[in-house]
Amino acid sequence: MAKYSSKINKIRTFALSLIFIGFIVMYIGIYFRTSPVIMTIFMLLGLLFIIASTVVYFWIGMLSTKTIQVKCPSCGKPTKMLGRVDMCMHCREPLTLDQSLEGKQFDESYNHKKENE
Numbered sequence: 001m002a003k004y005s006s007k008i009n010k011i012r013t014f015a016l017s018l019i020f021i022g023f024i025v026m027y028i029g030i031y032f033r034t035s036p037v038i039m040t041i042f043m044l045l046g047l048l049f050i051i052a053s054t055v056v057y058f059w060i061g062m063l064s065t066k067t068i069q070v071k072c073p074s075c076g077k078p079t080k081m082l083g084r085v086d087m088c089m090h091c092r093e094p095l096t097l098d099q100s101l102e103g104k105q106f107d108e109s110y111n112h113k114k115e116n117e
Helices: 007-030 036-064
Strands: 068-071 078-081 085-087 094-096
Touching: 007 036, 078 085
Parallel strands: none
Antiparallel strands: 068 078, 085 094
């Protein structure tokens, strides 16, 4: 059984990882203190990762305002859905609003229209 998570949480995790990658790249730059050009390149590269993270966080924030909020039938907590199928953000219960998919095995490919039409 594959481990699924909410699409919004996946994107937020990616944005958080960009921040950590940026800091790691900047710390690598500290080891090149004797060469200001190389150190500056690493610092700017790290800064670009952090800026990319900010852009991703902004994008998911905007996307999150357009989601459908549903109440999870399993845990009863409100969760946001992106696409035809998604997972509960709290208990990872498979969710769908498409009645033709009810009772089917959860598969993220249901969100891709070309494969399922």
